[in-house]
Amino acid sequence: MSRMRILLVSRSATVAAELEQLLRDHPVCKVSTKIVSNGHFDPLHDVSVKPDALLLHCESSLGELQYLADSPPQDRPPLIVIGPPTDPDVMRLAMRAGAADYLTSPPQRHEIVDAIDRLAARFAATESRSGELVTVVNSRGGSGASFLAANIAYGLSTADDVKTLLVDFDLQFGGLCRYFDMNPKQGIIEAVEAVEDLDEVSVETYITQHKSGMRLLAALSDTLCLANEISVSRVDMLFRMLLQHNEMVVVDLPRRVDVLGATVLESSDHILLVVQQSLSHLHDAKRMIRLITQELRVPADRITVVLNRYDKNSIIEIDDVQQALKIDRTVEIPNQYDLVTESINNGKPIIDRSRNSAVTRAIGNLRNRIRGVSDNATPQGLLQRALPSILRRSN
Ligand SMILES: Nc1ncnc2c1ncn2[C@@H]1O[C@H](COP(=O)(O)OP(=O)(O)OP(=O)(O)O)[C@@H](O)[C@H]1O
């Protein structure tokens, strides 16, 4: 593994020298220092070789941190912030700037070394990320996000032959295993706890395989878990590893957006925001889109609004939804209550229950959109195959 280049940025030469001293002889990183004086807030201004990570010390001025928080995520390097203790404003700003860790100044040697080690593991992982992260989240409870996440992942894995992992990120009430009538013994919390020791093979211990071959990293609902008990950097490490070894990782994310949820949303290639045709759904969806694009700075084109339980007779029409949310298009999933409820209750994915139902076909179109495949490809192929060969030849 190549050594990780770290740029240490501070306004204090004394603090910078102390920090540099702490990291001297660190085996996996190479530290260079930049002392900021008045002028540019961009910590990378005039830096010739872009570092792999930034170690930002901020106490007297928040200008550099603010600059990073205002920059698009793809433009800022992985970040560790060293700042004043118990200042919620600075911590919040650090979170917005995408900080992987926040250390109180002055940090102990082991604190800074541990933080750098975590970043180094992440650095090694990002060098070979191959899969895409698809996050499904609802705008209001009960919109159908879990049903869709489960069935998208199942279809990707079984019908599209894509190596897919479904992740239940509802750490408190997760129940995706019931959608497949599965009974996992371990899941995401246990995997996060062990993440530092995991590799491509050992991570499978925490994953449960369905008889179809689809794989689920479950959340076990009998372990009470609070978001603040889980380390963001460990979750980040786990996702990076999962993305190295799967073509698609589909996450069922609960609506409550906390630091963990923000981490998942920020790294998502596709965010499917599930809404229904009601004013309250639209109101909350609007807030959610604002949060994702403005607070988390995720590009808007990564969001697809999915209109679930779509009813063409509703007084709220597709145009109204598009106008309210300022988007060009939505993907509609029809309302088939009996079929969907039966599929969930029996733990049998909808594609196995009814291959040609309107909901199954709509979910197929959604998968095509995620994979960048045209919707017409499948129906045309089927029609072609159904035609008598003589007609096909005359076409
Ligand atoms: N396309 C659909 N047609 C009819 N009913 C549906 C459809 N999609 C979901 N449902 C119904 O909505 C219910 C809620 O779905 P689901 O649990 O997936 O929602 P959720 O957004 O994950 O909710 P939560 O906020 O509890 O996580 C399901 O039990 C099912 O009965």
Ligand SMILES: [Mg+2]
């Ligand atoms: Mg759910």
